[in-house]
Amino acid sequence: MEPSIARYIWTHTKKQQLWILMIVVLSMIPYFMSFDLPKLIVNGPIQGSGFEQPGATQPFMRLHYNLPFIGEVQLFSGFQLDRKATLFALSLVFLLLVVINGLFKLYINTYKGRLGERMLRRIRFDLVDRVLRFPPFYFKRVKSAEVATMVKDEVEPLGGFIGDAFVQPVLLGGQALTAMLFIVVQNFWLGMIAAVIVVIQIALIPRMRRRLIVLGRERQLTARALSGRVGEIVDGIGAVHVHDTSNYERADIAARLGLIFKIRFDLYQWKFMVKFLNNFLAQVTPFLFYMIGGYLVIQGRLDVGQLVAVIGAYKDLPGPMKELIDWDQARQDIQVKYQQVVEQFTAESLIAPRIGALTIDDPDPMTNPLSAISLSIADDGGAMLLDRVSLQIKPGETVALVSTATDGAEALAEAFARLNWPVSGRIALGADDLLELPESVTGRRMSYASSDAFLFQASLRDNLLYGLKHAPLTSVPYDGAAADQRRWNIDEARRSGNPDLDIHSDWINYASAGATGPHDLFEAVRRVLDAVVLSRDILDLGLRSSADLTRHTELARRIVELRAALRTRLEHEGLSELVVPFEPGAYNKEATIGQNLLFGAAAGPELADRALASNPYFASVLRQAGLDRTLYEMGMEIAEQAIELFADLPPDHQFFQQLTFMSAEEIPTYETLLQRLKNRPHEAVSENDRAMIVTLSFAYIEPRHRFGLLS
Structure with a gap:
């Protein structure tokens, strides 16, 4: 990557930077006019200069120039206005200049923001693209949490600076x-x-802020190290608990947090010291203006309008100067952060872009032998796993690599899969070096199944079909607003240096799966699941899952039909007593009281037992039906019997596996609650306590718990 952030920005945004710089220069014209106008208003209509005689007028909007060798040239004589009219006219012009300057700022800031976000998108994509091109050994030296943090968080400030990289110094410098x-x-x-x-500000403040840059860099490095350390704890949490090292980890984290605190505290102290000095210098100047400028006015060497205009102009000077100094600090800080990111994402032997180039058509089948030629592979410590190994595997052959866990069989298999690069020698497919072949060849004509399979944060279907998503194979039709959004996405992707591939296209290579399309893909997948003995596991997982009715409307309808068919079959075979269905007007004795009240199982946590008992609307329904007191008394009886029977049992006793309405940890809580609520009338019980008691009755099943509460 380009080591200089300024050069990186200029390379990719040269045209946009030149355009916005031209707009900035153009905005200086009304900006200067807004300084001079208050003087004209004060000296003219307010103090009466030029209006000494009653009924006197002055030209307004007169356009005339004194040209060399020609003299005065008048383009427009203007409008003759009296004193009041001139005051109103100049005031309206001042308001117009305020609007024009505001519109310039609006356009410039909006353009800068869009430019910065595009470049931030480009940088993030470039970083992820480099991750996809890193050699395999690089991932053994970095932590995934650190890489993700850099892509997500550490480049975030770059987006705000990129739009200001060239525009801000010109804009602020021009204003100053x-x-x-x-x-x-x-x-x-x-x-x-x-x-x-x-x-003084330019010379002193940036020097003092260099310390802030150093502290900021230390803060960033320590925070990144903390992120990686926390990631290690999460990944190795089993070892932490097995070896009783949790307190060691706490001490380590506390020490790291202490170091970060010290750095951040020093940073705050120094930052506010610089801010105090900068504000002090900014306020000293008005003091001198009032004192010296006022003296000059008294002496008659400066008129009031000029003094007012000078003070008004200076009011707009500290702001740009402060922001210009801030910009310089941000520039240095951003350059440091950018260099750190570049260093982290710089690796030797990056995979060439052509290796991962997009290819739509499938390659020809492999007919050449796969060979290892004087292949040597080392582990992370440099120990040789394979030393000058040579072999050849011809098409159709089945080869078993036999070794111990520490020998080189796995390393050789990983080398054939391009997951382990050789120290010397090479792997060839026919006469071609395997590492030089495109991934469209190796990824579609070779497969590798390791013992440590990785599942992405996606659906099971997406994970099963992940190896078939090589390229977008269909063109998605878009209409109306969706088509406009798609065109906008394509335009912004190209402006940001991103590919404009449609993620909503159908990426699945059905032919590779032995299918002809989506309609018969399931059959092809099922054959694979049968071959690896996973069909039953997938079926069980599906039966335990909840279907999204908005996506699977047909499945929901078929499940209802399946229930009816199952019920008919059970009745036909005399097994209907195995399943007790919900019937309108009948109590389902095999379901909980809460499920009977809902006429089904809760579909989410919002209707779970504790949440249901605390739901104000549901509580009002129970009161209207006269069930609130009944359920409360039933819950009190359940609590008393459960505590009497199970209070003395150890928490790991098997009886607690059958006690669905109360866990072993909750028994002391309910024991205390019973003592507090004993002999207290129902109306005097708080809503929270009442909900805790009623929750017990919601989870009660008479045939299972057998407390004799339901007849």
Whole structure:
């Protein structure tokens, strides 16, 4: 990657930067005019300069120029306005300039923001693209949490700076120079005072902020190390508990957090010291303006309008200067962060882009032998796993590599799968080096199944079909707003240097799976599941899952039909007593009281027993039906009997496996609750306590728990 952030930005956004720079320069014209206009208003209609005589008028919007060798050239004589009309006209012009300057700022900031977000998108894609091209050995030296943190968080500040990289110094510098030039034009000495303060700020503040950059870099490095350490704890949590090292890990984390605290505290102290000094210098200048400028007004060497204009112009000077200094600090800070990211994502022997190039058509079948030629492979410590091994596997042959766990059979298999690169020698497919073949060949004509399979955070179907998603094979039709959104996505992807591939296209290579399309894909997948003896496991997983009715409407309808068919078959075979269905107007004795009230099982946590008992609407329904007191008294009886029977049992006793309404850990809580609620009327019980008691009755099943509460 390009080591300089400025060069990286300029390379990819040259045209956009030139355009916005031109807009910035153009915006300086109304910006300067807004400084001069207050002086004209104060000296003219307010103080009466030019309106000394009653009924006097002055030209408004007169356009005339004094040209060399020609003299005065008048383009427009203007409108003759009296004193009041001139005041209103100049005030409206001032308002117009405010609007124009605001619109310039709006356009510039919006353009910068969009430019920055595009470049942030480009950088993140470039980083992930490099991750996809890293050699296999690189992943053994980095932590996934650190890489993910850098892509997600550490490049985030780059997006805010990229839009400001070239525009901000020109914009802020132009505003500061415009204000400074205006002050000098009004009075040279006041201009020199402002210039001296500005020079002090420029010379002193950036030097003090260098310490902030160093502390910021230390904070970033320690935070990244903390992220990696936490990731290690999560990955090795089993070893932590097995070896009783949790307190060692706590001590390590506490020490790291202490170091981060010290760095951050020093950073805050230094930052606010710099801020105090910068604000002090900014406020000293108005003091000098009031004192020296006021003295010049008293002496008659400066008029009031000029002093007001100078103070107004200086009011807009500290802001750009402060932001310009902030920009310089941000530039240095961003350059440091960018260099750290570049260093982390720089690796030797990156996989060439052509290896992973998109290919639609499937390659020809492999007919050449697979060979290892003087192949040597080492582990992470440099120990040789394979030393100058040579072999050849011809098409149709079945070969078993036999070795111990520490020998090189697995390393050789990984080398054939391009997951372990050789130290010397090579692997060839015919006459071609295997590492030089495109992934469209090796990924579609070779397979590798290791013992440590990885599942992505996706559906089981997506994981099963992941190896078939090589390229988009269909064109998705879009209409209306969706088509407009798709065109916008394509345009922004290209502007950001991203591929415009449609993730919503059908990426599944059905032919590779032995299918002709989506309609017979399931049969092909089922044959594979049968071959690896996973069909029963997948079926059990599906039966324990909840279907999304918005996506699987047909499945929901068929399940209802299946229930009816199952019931008919059970009745036909005399087994209907095995399943007790829900019937309108009848109590299902094999279901809980809560399920009977809901006429079915809860579909989510919102209707679980504890949540159901606390639901205000459901509680009001129970009160209207006169069941609230009944369920409360039933819950009290359940609590008393459960505590009497199970309070003295150890928490791991098998009886607690059958006690669905109360766990062993909850028995002391309910024991205390019973003592508090004993002999207390139902109306005096709080809503929370009442819900805890009623929850017990919701989970009660008479044939299972047999407390004799339901007849």
